[in-house]
Amino acid sequence: MRKQLVRLLKFFGKKSITTFHGQYDFEDKRDIYALLHSTKSIVLNLFSINNAKKVGITNVVLGGAFIPPSENKIKPLRQQVMNQVTNFSSNYELTFCTNASSYVLDEFGKEIYMGTELLRFFRNHPQWGLIFSDSSATYKDYFNEKGVDIPDNVLLISEKHEFVNIIKYSDAFIRATTMDGDSLSVKESLYYKVPVFATNVVDRPAGTIVFENVEELADIFKNINCYNSPINEIKDNYDAIKDIYISLFNSY
Numbered sequence: 001m002r003k004q005l006v007r008l009l010k011f012f013g014k015k016s017i018t019t020f021h022g023q024y025d026f027e028d029k030r031d032i033y034a035l036l037h038s039t040k041s042i043v044l045n046l047f048s049i050n051n052a053k054k055v056g057i058t059n060v061v062l063g064g065a066f067i068p069p070s071e072n073k074i075k076p077l078r079q080q081v082m083n084q085v086t087n088f089s090s091n092y093e094l095t096f097c098t099n100a101s102s103y104v105l106d107e108f109g110k111e112i113y114m115g116t117e118l119l120r121f122f123r124n125h126p127q128w129g130l131i132f133s134d135s136s137a138t139y140k141d142y143f144n145e146k147g148v149d150i151p152d153n154v155l156l157i158s159e160k161h162e163f164v165n166i167i168k169y170s171d172a173f174i175r176a177t178t179m180d181g182d183s184l185s186v187k188e189s190l191y192y193k194v195p196v197f198a199t200n201v202v203d204r205p206a207g208t209i210v211f212e213n214v215e216e217l218a219d220i221f222k223n224i225n226c227y228n229s230p231i232n233e234i235k236d237n238y239d240a241i242k243d244i245y246i247s248l249f250n251s252y
Contacts, residue, residue, distance in 0.1 A: 003030040006037050015039040015248050021181030023202050024048040026055050044182040045203035064237040066187040069164055077165045085169050088155045092129035097170035099133035099163045099185055103142045106178045114176040115139050117214045123151040133166050134158040164188050190234040
């Protein structure tokens with residue numbers, strides 16, 4: 001799809017900026033085409049920019065895609081859900097949060113968002129709570145279909161809501177994925193000074209605590225004080241992104 005869109009814009013003589021989320025080796029010819037024929041390309045990590053340069057691409061820059069949320073545009077939780085979250089959080093030593101855009105499998109047939117593994121982990125560690133943001137309700141459907149019991153220390157929110165509200169009421173965020181891009185949730189959590197624990201499957205922002213598998217989290221949580229963990233300030237990329245677009249506009 002990206003290749004076709006770049007080709008269409010090129011056909012009509014339009015300039016284009018393509019952002020590549022995730023880690024790219026640029027071995028796929030469609031990605032190389034989009035990279036080569038975009039007026040400017042933005043990649044989000046050193047792995048991707050180094051591989052872009054290996055295939056001779058020069059119109060590429062290393063940047064970021066994060067723009068902080070506007071507080072006055074964040075839709076609050078429904079009062080009933082807010083009550084659930086606040087009551088739930090008060091029952092545990094630490095309350096973690098996680099999110100999944102949908103129940104989806106990777107190319108190896110594993111859950112990308114590792115929801116079942118997280119439920120098993122928290123079932124075995126009842127002193128901690130997990131708020132599981134399931135906005136699409138596909139995880140709820142999957143758990144119901146498979147007869148998966150949701151432990152008392154997991155609060156599944158299966159309706160449309162803005163995850164940033166959940167981040168604000170959590171002690172830490174868990175980004176457990178088998179693959180990833182430039183996770184907005186990771187950066188929003190760091191922006192709000194909430195510690196982040198994330199699988200080591202892609203370059204993570206400074207200050208993120210990485211892990212290889214869910215079972216490691218027990219020792220990590222016991223040895224890290226989530227209340228006093230240092231949080232690196234996350235960069236607002238609004239001006240940098242705007243400058244790229246302005247430079248292309250001015251070059252017409």
